[in-house]
Amino acid sequence: MxxxxxxxxxxxxxxxxxxxxxxxxxxxxxxxxxxxxxxxxxxxxxxxxxxxxxxxxxxxxxxxxxxxxxxxxxxxxxxxxxxxxxxxxxxxxxxxxxxxxxxxxxxxxxxxxxxxxxDTIELPTISVGRPDGTWSALNDISVHRKAGLRVADLAYALAGEEIGRVRCDGLVISTPQGSTGYNLANGGPVLAWGVKGYVVSFIAPHSLTARSLVVAPDDELTINNASREEAVEVHVDGRPTLELKPGEDIHIEFGQSYGTLAQxxxxxxxxxxxxxxxxxxx
Known part of the structure; x- marks a missing residue:
């Protein structure tokens, strides 16, 4: 050195x-x-x-x-x-x-x-993109209803296939290393470091069927703000970063780059x- x-x-x-x-x-x-x-x-x-x-x-x-x-x-x-x-x-x-x-x-x-x-270990990012830019997180990307407004109405699709639509306070998309943070607090599964993939979990879902989902690494996640009136916030590693207006989409990809952590x-x-x-x- x-x-x-x-x-x-x-x-x-x-x-x-x-x-x-x-x-x-x-x-x-x-x-x-x-x-x-x-x-x-x-x-x-x-x-x-x-x-x-x-x-x-x-x-x-x-x-x-x-x-x-x-x-x-x-x-x-x-x-x-x-x-x-x-x-x-x-x-x-x-x-x-x-x-x-x-x-x-x-x-x-x-x-x-x-x-x-x-020793070193490579930790994957997850990236959120839309036409005006791309932002990357090492832990998680989360979508939240705005304070004082109604619950979020979020539709989500994987690899081009619509999976569901959930009324909730938000959702969290976590890397393996981020799965022990916000995702764990939501009751989502812990992913061991080295797992290739990411996890989607929901914040206070108003549903009996919304469950956490572990996603394959090459499957892109699309989140749509299905509300007709209310915008939602998107946070990157816990920091408010952008707003998703009614009807807008964001796209989440896994492993666009990697951080290197010493052990x-x-x-x-x-x-x-x-x-x-x-x-x-x-």
Whole structure:
């Protein structure tokens, strides 16, 4: 490793000491760290040997170090999706399901990261498209009725075949890694990492027959806002992104690009599932 990007979450008081350790280890390994101007201001970092302050993070890095929770890790994975740059994440969040490590023994862990002593796993995106653009998510894309308005009326089709029409508060389309988030809260199935495909689950459906559905990876999902009056919102990884007016369609595709997540050698999805979610249940 010779160059690494650094991204941290919005609470610098929790990560400043770890950033100092990261800078120290990077200098000892002659690795240049890239910080955006916002990140540098957040941690009081100034230009110095092996420290560069850049307007925005570029692709010409060997690694991205993240200090934060799953939201910050998703930001990094989206930024470097399709580039092959691994994201090495230290958990400073509540769950940290995507994190590589917890913040214990960071000096040794950062040294291993810069030595490339980690495995990687490719995490697929799902993309929502319509004529004015395309947006990609690492976790999920969700459709929601607007606050204070009537329930959504959504029709959906797969591979050109209409499946159904449901009155509901919304629906969630999740990747395997996103299936442990909003989808799980809806009662949808958990997909193990490595499963090729995605899952559609409904938010408070007004139906006895609306059930979650695991979809084959090559089958495009079309969602139509079947309401005659009410627009609905489309969120990408939890962020409001676009509006779907009455009668409009959006199209969802799986695996247009992949993010690369670093893992400790020998780590597995099932270990993460037990440690993160089993721990919360105790």
């Amino acid at each position: 010779s160059v690494a990007a650094v991204i941290t979450h919005r609470r610098p008081g929790e990560t400043t000491e770890a950033v100092r350790t990261l800078i120290e280890i990077a200098r000892s390994r002659r690795v240049t760290l890239h910080f955006t101007e916002d990140e540098a201001a957040k941690h009081g970092i100034e230009l110095a040997p092996f420290l560069e302050i850049v307007p925005e993070l570029g692709d010409a890095v060997d690694l991205c170090i993240v200090l934060g929770g799953d939201g910050t890790i998703l930001t990094a994975l989206r930024r470097y999706a399709g580039t092959g740059v691994p994201v090495f994440a230290v958990n400073y969040g509540e769950v940290g399901f995507l994190a590589t490590i917890d913040p214990n023994g960071l000096a040794e862990d950062f040294a291993r990261a810069f030595a490339g002593e980690f 400790i050698p020998g780590a597995s999805f099932y270990h993460r599932l037990r440690e993160r979610f089993g721990r919360l249940a105790r």
